[in-house]
Amino acid sequence: MNEPTVLTVILNYRTPDLTIRACEAAMREMQDLPGEVIVVDNDSGDGSVERLKQAAAAHGWDAGGRFRIVESGRNGGFGAGMNFGMRAGLSDGSAPDFYYLLNSDAWPDPGCIRGLRDFLVATPRAGFAASAVRGDDNAPHLTAFRFPSAAGEFEAAARTGPISRLLRNRIIAPPLPRTRTRVDWASGASLMVRREVIETTGGFDETFFLYFEETDLCRRAAAAGWETWYLPEVGVVHIGSASTGMRKWKRTPQYWFDSRLHYSLKNHGRAYTLWTTLALIAGTLVWRLRQLIRHKPSSDPDGFLTDLIAHSLRRTLARTPASPTPAAAFPEDSR
Structure with a gap:
């Protein structure tokens, strides 16, 4: 062999x-x-x-x-x-x-x-x-993950100990x-x-x-x-x-929002996509509140929350998930 x-x-x-x-x-x-x-x-x-x-x-x-x-x-x-x-x-x-x-x-x-x-x-x-x-x-580097979910996106955005402990089985990037x-x-x-x-x-x-x-x-x-x-x-x-x-992003690029939206629409449909976006927004607001209380600057790219909301409003209702690349595009083993 x-x-x-x-x-x-x-x-x-x-x-x-x-x-x-x-x-x-x-x-x-x-x-x-x-x-x-x-x-x-x-x-x-x-x-x-x-x-x-x-x-x-x-x-x-x-x-x-x-x-x-x-x-x-x-x-x-x-x-x-x-x-x-x-x-x-x-x-x-x-x-x-x-x-x-x-x-x-x-x-x-x-x-x-x-x-x-x-x-x-x-x-x-x-x-x-x-x-x-x-x-x-x-x-x-954290490189082994769970699939994204509404609870996982909320936890990742909130970055808060009690929430992370409560949702430990939904953390997208676990230890x-x-x-x-x-x-x-x-x-x-x-x-x-x-x-x-x-x-x-x-x-x-x-x-x-x-x-x-x-x-x-x-x-x-x-x-x-x-x-x-x-x-x-x-x-x-x-x-x-x-x-x-990515490490130097001052503003989150459009393609990140496009990719996140396409993944969610394609795999979960419009209703769950809206739910996950609301969860991400809510988690970000929790994090912003914590930073306000602690008098610390935001660690998110500039305009992240407003860009997320604007992108979601503009695209969620208009976009349909695309079909994946067909398997026929790849060669079969010819040996």
Whole structure:
């Protein structure tokens, strides 16, 4: 029996220096594994492709057909870029057994890619395996989650001890598991995906530009019987939000509100979407009251509450959920 193959997919959008570092780590970890590394450039338009090609030549990555750079031709967001890379498959035209999705600002530790792959090989019902993620300051990142709910959104926005204790079983981002644990969904920063999951679900819904696309994919996979697991014993270092600038948001971008709304409408319908939005508004008001009492500045982006209300009023009644990307868009294994 042949050893299972892995296609590592790295998405670049105007982060060539970070992407080169991610490639260095990925190529190191893939050297003893059958498969390839593919970098998808999402129409950066900043000379990224040329710099990546120069780095590939300098490191000798492009020798032996183990490394490719492809251009998607548009900036369709995270899911669209990853779909493009997965559709490309291996250089011989076949589909790999597993796809490893790696952020351009993430660098796998020794044994990470192999550990995720071997877990999926040994766990037939597992469709996803996510590694631990930590910052360059060694602080752990919360990357294993429950599916969003009205109670969960209220708790997350309120950020208040008594409420969190009352709703502890609804917390969307609970404390990280210390052992291998089945979770609802996991971050796509370092995520191994079984090929059959992509064939079954059709991959990422490209209606999402950024955010909620992994949540939606894991939810559709769960409905089809696939499990998502978090493995704390393997990990990556992740800078975080290098392409999106989320840490420096002064104002929440429109695409975040669009993605949140599309996820909720698609998976829960209009009535529950309204309920979750009201819960988020109520939780934010609780947090604002606490900050007012403590005389502390708001930690939310400027205008978050008014932007949320305006977006909800403008879009909830007008928007209908879009259909996911059809599974036929992805190649079947031709080996």
